Amino acid sequence: TERLLQKSEKLALLGQMAAGIAHEIRNPLTSIKGFIQLFKSNQLQDEYYDIVLSELERINDIVGEFLVLAKPSAAVFVEQDVKVLIKDVVTLINTQSILNNVQIFFEYESDLPMISCEENQLKQVFLNLLKNAIEAMPGGGNIEVKVMAKGEGNVSIQIVDQGVGIPKERIHTLGEPFYTTKEKGTGLGLMTCFKIIESHNGELTIHSKEKEGTTVEIMLPTITQKLLSKELSFKH
Numbered sequence: 001t002e003r004l005l006q007k008s009e010k011l012a013l014l015g016q017m018a019a020g021i022a023h024e025i026r027n028p029l030t031s032i033k034g035f036i037q038l039f040k041s042n043q044l045q046d047e048y049y050d051i052v053l054s055e056l057e058r059i060n061d062i063v064g065e066f067l068v069l070a071k072p073s074a075a076v077f078v079e080q081d082v083k084v085l086i087k088d089v090v091t092l093i094n095t096q097s098i099l100n101n102v103q104i105f106f107e108y109e110s111d112l113p114m115i116s117c118e119e120n121q122l123k124q125v126f127l128n129l130l131k132n133a134i135e136a137m138p139g140g141g142n143i144e145v146k147v148m149a150k151g152e153g154n155v156s157i158q159i160v161d162q163g164v165g166i167p168k169e170r171i172h173t174l175g176e177p178f179y180t181t182k183e184k185g186t187g188l189g190l191m192t193c194f195k196i197i198e199s200h201n202g203e204l205t206i207h208s209k210e211k212e213g214t215t216v217e218i219m220l221p222t223i224t225q226k227l228l229s230k231e232l233s234f235k236h
């Protein structure tokens with residue numbers, strides 16, 4: 001019965017997500033349709049092409065984020081060095097950060113313990129968080145990424161920006177689907193991050209101060225810690 005329950009809960013969540021996504025995609029589709037009709041009647045203006053393109057991009061972003069969530073069944077967990085994953089992501093996002101006058105500083109302890117993770121999912125988390133940090137600093141600034149061992153069994157990853165920050169009364173909204181303050185946002189990035197970190201038995205916390213900046217901290221169990229807790233749950 002426990003498995004059945006979980007399954008029906010998952011289906012309910014999927015239904016909610018699908019309804020939300022259908023709703024979010026319908027807006028840009030309606031506006032694209034309108035512009036195509038204008039094109040047909042030859043009332044063309046160059047800027048319309050850009051609007052159509054950005055609306056299409058928005059749909060693409062929404063579908064892309066949804067796919068990350070919909071595919072966890074294919075997850076393969078492997079032993080990984082988390083700083084290597086982060087380095088890859090920082091390289092990936094480097095052009096975007098340079099274009100936005102943002103510098104990313106990366107610090108890590110030597111001899112970090114290994115973690116067990118689904119590599120692509122975790123990269124997606126770092127990518128979403130770094131994107132948010134860059135987008136929070138429209139005038140440019142610095143991002144610090146720090147990786148350190150915490151206690152016996154955890155690795156902590158902190159992403160610190162000097163951006164606009166998040167109002168106190170909004171902190172609890174973070175991670176809800178489609179909550180966005182950005183014109184071109186999907187409001188799915190943080191939700192995806194929370195889900196992925198949860199599936200890694202980790203924790204994601206956000207501290208923020210308006211006009212000062214935001215710190216996102218991720219705690220992930222080290223590979224030995226994960227094995228230990230598995231052994232314990234077998235014994236019960």
Ligand code: ADP
Pocket residue numbers: 128132133136161163164165166174175179180181182184185186187188189190191214
């Ligand atoms: P999106 O980036 O598409 O808006 P997210 O789920 O990634 O969706 O983020 C939701 C909202 O949370 C953002 O629109 C923004 O208001 C807020 N937010 C997230 N990260 C930060 C950050 N580092 N600094 C300030 N605000 C943030």
Ligand code: MG
Pocket residue numbers: 128131132189190
């Ligand atoms: Mg985002």
